[in-house]
Amino acid sequence: MRILRRTSVLASLTLTVLIASVLTPTSAQAIPLPAAESNLFILDVSGSTNSIELWKTLKLSATSKLGQPFGHPIARGISKKLPVYVSITSIAQNSQNSPTFSIVTKSDAKKIWGAVDQVFPDSTDSRLKRITDELFGDSGVWASQARIFARSTIVVPTSAACRTSTINAINRGSFLRNTDLSNKNVLASAICERIISAAKGMSQANSYFSKRVCDPNAVCSDIAGAIYRATNMAADLAQEPMDAVNGRPVKNKLCIAIASDMLNESPGVSRTSVLNSKHIALTATTLDKAKAAGISAAKLVGIKFPTQVETRVVMVGIGTGQNPLPLDRNAYLLAYWEGFFTQSGVKQTEQTQSLTQACSTTPSK
Numbered sequence: 001m002r003i004l005r006r007t008s009v010l011a012s013l014t015l016t017v018l019i020a021s022v023l024t025p026t027s028a029q030a031i032p033l034p035a036a037e038s039n040l041f042i043l044d045v046s047g048s049t050n051s052i053e054l055w056k057t058l059k060l061s062a063t064s065k066l067g068q069p070f071g072h073p074i075a076r077g078i079s080k081k082l083p084v085y086v087s088i089t090s091i092a093q094n095s096q097n098s099p100t101f102s103i104v105t106k107s108d109a110k111k112i113w114g115a116v117d118q119v120f121p122d123s124t125d126s127r128l129k130r131i132t133d134e135l136f137g138d139s140g141v142w143a144s145q146a147r148i149f150a151r152s153t154i155v156v157p158t159s160a161a162c163r164t165s166t167i168n169a170i171n172r173g174s175f176l177r178n179t180d181l182s183n184k185n186v187l188a189s190a191i192c193e194r195i196i197s198a199a200k201g202m203s204q205a206n207s208y209f210s211k212r213v214c215d216p217n218a219v220c221s222d223i224a225g226a227i228y229r230a231t232n233m234a235a236d237l238a239q240e241p242m243d244a245v246n247g248r249p250v251k252n253k254l255c256i257a258i259a260s261d262m263l264n265e266s267p268g269v270s271r272t273s274v275l276n277s278k279h280i281a282l283t284a285t286t287l288d289k290a291k292a293a294g295i296s297a298a299k300l301v302g303i304k305f306p307t308q309v310e311t312r313v314v315m316v317g318i319g320t321g322q323n324p325l326p327l328d329r330n331a332y333l334l335a336y337w338e339g340f341f342t343q344s345g346v347k348q349t350e351q352t353q354s355l356t357q358a359c360s361t362t363p364s365k
Contacts, residue, residue, distance in 0.1 A: 030117050031114075032073060033071050033083060033243070034080060034243075035244070036082040036083045036085065037254065037255045038085040038105070038252070038255070039084075039087070039257065040087050040088070041088045041358075041359075042088075042089055042090065042230070042260070043089075043209060044090070044221065044258075044260035045209070045213035046091060046220035046221040046265075048261040048321035049259055049260060051090070051209060051213070055205075055209035055210065057356055058088070058355055059202070059209075060356075062086055065104075066103070066104070066198055066202075067146055067149075068136045068142060069083060069085075069109070070083050070108070070109040070112045070142075071084075073113065073128055075125040075128045076125040077126065078129050078132055083104075086104055087100055087105070088101045088103065088209075089101070089226065089229060090213065090226070091221060091222060091223050091258075092213060092220050093218055094222055095223070095224075095229055096222075096226075098225075098229065100233070101201045101204055103201040104194070104198055108194050110241075112194060114190075115186050116190075118186060119179065119183040131175070134174070134176050135176070135191075141176075141191060144166075145169070148195070149198070154199050155199075157192075157199065159196065162191075162195055162196065163192050170188065219265055219267055221260075221264060221266060222264070222266035223260060223264040224266070225266065227256075227258075228302075230256050231305055231306075231344075233254065234306050234309045235306055238252065238308040251309060253312075254309050254311045255312050257313075257359050258314070258315050259317055259355050260315070260316075261319060262315055262318040262333060262337055263281075264276065264278075274300060275301070277333060277337070280332070280333075281329045281333035282329055284336070287335040290333070291335040291336065294335070294337055294340035294341075295342070297339075297340055298340045298341075303344045304344055305345035306345070310347055312346060312347055312350070313348070313349050313350070314359060315334075315349070316351070316352055316354070318333060318337070
C-alpha cells in the first residue's frame with residue numbers, strides 16, 4: 001500500500017507539472033523583432049511645471065500606443081512596426097524613492113512573441129503573417145482586450161475574465177480557432193498577463209499624477225535623484241539580450257525624457273553647491289565653466305549609466321516654469337546638464353518643447 005501511495009503521489013506531481021508547462025508561456029523568443037528604444041518619462045511634480053496637465057498629455061500618448069505595443073516580427077509580407085516600451089517616474093522631494101510605473105517593457109514583447117513561437121515554432125513567413133493579423137491586427141485578439149485603455153477610467157480585468165474573453169476572440173479568427181485548446185491557453189495567458197500589467201501600470205500612474213504630489217512648502221526638485229534612479233532601469237536593460245540589426249547584435253537603447261525646468265534643488269543642497277544648477281547657470285562666466293560644474297556634480301553623486309546600453313536624454317521645458325531663468329542664461333543651464341550627462345555616460349543630450357515627441361524621433365548618430 002505504501003508503494004502504491006508513493007506511485008500515486010508521483011503521478012499526481014507529474015500531471016501537475018505537465019499542466020503548468022502547457023498553460024505557462026515560455027520566455028524564449030526566436031521570432032526576430034525590429035530594434036527599438038525603451039522610453040522612460042520623468043515628470044517634475046515640484047510645481048515648476050504643470051505635472052497634472054503634462055500627465056494628461058502623456059496619458060493620451062501612452063494609451064494610443066497600447067493599441068499594439070509589441071511590434072511586428074521581421075518577415076516578408078509583414079509591415080514594419082516598432083515595439084513601444086514605456087515607463088514613467090517623477091522628480092520629487094526624494095526622487096530615488098519615487099515609484100516607477102512600467103507600462104510596457106522589452107521583456108513584455110519578448111514574452112508575447114515567445115508564446116507565439118512556443119505554439120507555432122518555425123513558422124513560415126506566410127503563417128506568421130496570418131498569426132500577426134489575427135492576434136494584433138486592427139480588429140484582432142489584442143485589440144479586443146485593449147479597448148479598456150480607451151475608457152476614461154481604466155478598470156483592471158481579472159485574469160479569469162480576460163482569459164475567457166481572449167479565447168472567445170481567438171475563436172473568431174479563421175486560422176487560430178483551429179489550434180487546440182492548450183495552445184489557445186498559452187496565447188491567452190501571455191496576452192492577459194500583458195493586458196493586466198499595462199492596465200495596472202496606467203491606473204497606478206493616473207492615481208499618482210492626477211493630483212498634487214508635492215506640498216507647496218516643500219522642496220521637491222531632486223532632479224539628480226531621478227537621474228540616479230534611471231540608472232536602475234538602464235542596468236535592467238543591460239541584462240536583456242541584445243537586439244539584432246541585419247544579423248548583427250546592437251546595444252539596447254534607452255531614451256529618457258525629462259519634463260522639468262532642470263533647476264535642481266533638494267533638501268541639503270546649499271546655494272553654492274555644484275548640484276545647484278540654477279546658481280551655476282546664473283553665475284558661470286563661460287559655457288565651459290558651466291559644463292565643468294555639471295561634470296563635477298555628476299562625479300559628486302556617482303551617477304553612471306552602463307556602457308552596455310546606449311542612453312540619450314531629451315529635456316522638455318529646461319529653464320522655464322513659474323520662475324524661469326533669464327533667456328540669456330539658458331545656454332549656461334544647458335551646458336551644465338550636457339556636462340552632467342556626458343560624465344554620466346549618456347551618449348546624446350537634446351532639448352524639445354513637446355513631451356509626447358521627446359523620444360519619438362530616431363536618435364542621431
